[in-house]
Amino acid sequence: MWQFTWHFKNTPILNEANTTLADFPDFNLAPTNNVEALGNLTNFLMDRGDYRSSLYMNEIAAKFDKLEDQKAFALRLIIHYCGDIH
Numbered sequence: 001m002w003q004f005t006w007h008f009k010n011t012p013i014l015n016e017a018n019t020t021l022a023d024f025p026d027f028n029l030a031p032t033n034n035v036e037a038l039g040n041l042t043n044f045l046m047d048r049g050d051y052r053s054s055l056y057m058n059e060i061a062a063k064f065d066k067l068e069d070q071k072a073f074a075l076r077l078i079i080h081y082c083g084d085i086h
Contacts, residue, residue, distance in 0.1 A: 002059060002063070003037075003056075003059065003077070005030040005031075005032045005033070006032050006033065006034055006037040006056065006077070006081070007081065007084060011027075011029065012024045012027055031055070032055060032056070034081045034084065034085065036054075036056070037056050037077065037081065038078060038081055038082075040054045040056040040057060041056065041074045041075075041077055041078050042078060044057055044070075044071070044074050045071060045074055045075065045078075060073055060074060
């Protein structure tokens with residue numbers, strides 16, 4: 001469950017007029033989410049952009065020694081997160 005917070009972007013529902021995040025003082029936005037994760041994972045698979053220093057890629061590299069395993073896991077997460085979003 002080390003990538004649990006990567007699955008979603010949790011924010012309060014602001015469905016009342018003039019409601020803002022300031023109305024939820026106990027809410028803290030997680031430093032990771034699926035939008036950022038998807039960008040880093042796709043950049044990794046396509047070898048573009050600055051993904052190497054990201055938390056996401058550092059975590060994956062720490063869990064999987066082989067590049068092939070890192071890529072397989074990244075692809076699995078992309079499929080999973082796209083399904084979650086859908």
